Amino acid sequence: MVELQIAARGIHNQRVLAAMLEIPRHLFIPPPYDRAAYEDNPLSIGSGQTISQPYMVAKMTELLALTPQSRVLEIGTGSGYQAAVLAELAADVVSVERFSHLAEAARQTLEALEYGNVTVVVGDGSLGWPERAPYDGIIVTAAAPALPPSLRSQLAPGGRLVCPVGSRDLQQLKVLVRGPEDRFAEHDSIRCMFVPLVGREGWSA
């Protein structure tokens, strides 16, 4: 998976590749889809939600440019797999999920794998998680109609927000960087297709 789907497509960050080699992705996916855990596509995790395609996890993680000291916020815990990748690369991870049963399942998987630096919480992640802000990296693994202002305000100076923005069917991955004196720079990365971010600063349903 890492060699053929990720490195071969231009992801060269050695820390990202090493993290994804390390993590047993099949443990994050309920049967019967766990048999396809290392294939090149998103998979169902129930409740109409998905675990993202491995390449998309790698691409978004690389765009965050994390260091071992980074404090990270993830919106959309889903299976917990992306949170595990973040936990390998950063000091501290908060992950927000709107469905409590998905949050609980992810929590159990992450605990079983002894990721002590991840906190999974239930809530409307379109509003971020202000209790632990600011963050050096914020990753949104669901599609927003526009960059949520709350997430922007919870970025630390130098911090990066990676978020799919667009229609419900097709999005562009946006990268927002908070520079000095509160100047923000934004650029587009690849096109993508995510399930909707449902919340106050996302889609209404």
Ligand code: SAM
């Ligand atoms: N990162 C996940 C993983 O590694 O499995 C995949 C995330 S899945 C593509 C998108 C997730 O975002 C779903 O679990 C969905 O319930 C969640 N979600 C959607 N809107 C949300 C919101 N406002 N707050 C928190 N989670 C939300």
